[in-house]
Amino acid sequence: MAIGIIRFPGTNCDRDVYKAIELAGGEAEYIWWNNEDLTDYDGIVIPGGFSYGDYLRAGAIASNTPVVEGVKALVKEEKPVLGICNGAQILGEIGLIPGLFITNEVPKFNCEWSKLKVANNKTPFTKNFEKGQVIDIPIAHAEGRFYTQDIDLMKDQDQIVLQFAEENPNGSMEAITGVCDESGLVLAMMPHPERATTKLLGSDNGLEFFKGMLDSI
Amino acid sequence: MMYDIEVKVSLKPGMLNPEATTIQRSLALLGYEVKGTKTKEIITFVLEADSEDDAREKVDDMCQKLLCNPIIHNYTINIIKMDMTCGCGCE
Numbered sequence: 001m002a003i004g005i006i007r008f009p010g011t012n013c014d015r016d017v018y019k020a021i022e023l024a025g026g027e028a029e030y031i032w033w034n035n036e037d038l039t040d041y042d043g044i045v046i047p048g049g050f051s052y053g054d055y056l057r058a059g060a061i062a063s064n065t066p067v068v069e070g071v072k073a074l075v076k077e078e079k080p081v082l083g084i085c086n087g088a089q090i091l092g093e094i095g096l097i098p099g100l101f102i103t104n105e106v107p108k109f110n111c112e113w114s115k116l117k118v119a120n121n122k123t124p125f126t127k128n129f130e131k132g133q134v135i136d137i138p139i140a141h142a143e144g145r146f147y148t149q150d151i152d153l154m155k156d157q158d159q160i161v162l163q164f165a166e167e168n169p170n171g172s173m174e175a176i177t178g179v180c181d182e183s184g185l186v187l188a189m190m191p192h193p194e195r196a197t198t199k200l201l202g203s204d205n206g207l208e209f210f211k212g213m214l215d216s217i
Numbered sequence: 218m219m220y221d222i223e224v225k226v227s228l229k230p231g232m233l234n235p236e237a238t239t240i241q242r243s244l245a246l247l248g249y250e251v252k253g254t255k256t257k258e259i260i261t262f263v264l265e266a267d268s269e270d271d272a273r274e275k276v277d278d279m280c281q282k283l284l285c286n287p288i289i290h291n292y293t294i295n296i297i298k299m300d301m302t303c304g305c306g307c308e
Binding site: 056057060061064093099100102103104105106107145147148149171 | 232233235236239282283284286288289
């Protein structure tokens with residue numbers, strides 16, 4: 001049982017994710033962007049960073065690389081896919097979630113702790129939380145404002161997974177910062193669960209995302 | 218045939234443009250009260266294609282797949298056929 005962690009030039013949260021998966025009791029392997037065949041993996045994490053320098057739009061270039069075909073194939077096989085921060089932007093650009101994460105309302109890089117409300121606890125990643133539970137996970141982004149043209153459809157299909165519980169730091173539509181696909185197996189989230197895996201770091205709420213993902217495999 | 222291509226990418230009307238808002242505020246600090254500030258991105262390249270229609274079709278595909286995100290962007294494509302003659306009248 002191995003989770004694949006995709007690396008692009010400019011990815012920089014890959015090792016934190018590797019450690020988080022280990023802490024959650026799983027096994028992880030790195031995958032380079034040109035690997036199209038991901039059939040050996042039981043799940044995928046696309047970590048944060050600045051793939052391809054955020055050129056054009058955050059995630060735009062990464063979303064057109066060969067590894068994306070492998071990710072799409074795994075989604076068809078109903079395996080879990082987690083995109084964090086730049087990984088979430090990439091999932092938006094691929095079109096696996098119904099929306100995009102674009103430049104913050106006030107265009108500055110926000111790096112701070114945030115309180116998140118779990119709006120949907122039926123996904124593998126959030127199943128260890130109560131619905132409505134408020135958790136502590138940090139954010140670190142300048143392009144995290146969620147925008148969608150399908151807000152009503154998203155609500156009907158229960159695709160809003162995480163919302164900022166207090167301040168909305170980036171102007172996201174309805175304070176949304178975690179979105180899943182129709183199946184709930186693809187989660188795109190701007191906050192960094194891999195940075196909240198032990199109380200020593202301020203919170204261990206993030207570890208549950210990886211534990212839940214591993215449980216579902 | 219070689220064509221000079223210019224793709225202009227802009228946010229759809231009504232989309233918040235934080236970069237433009239910041240520029241407008243900064244201009245105001247300099248004493249210039251302007252309205253309706255927008256930013257656009259221009260991408261240029263040279264493309265070989267069979268005809269102008271062929272070029273447009275290819276560039277449109279590039280826009281849909283990579284250069285723009287149709288959820289938030291509008292784009293315009295400007296195509297100029299490159300003059301490949303040397304100026305002496307030869308073909």
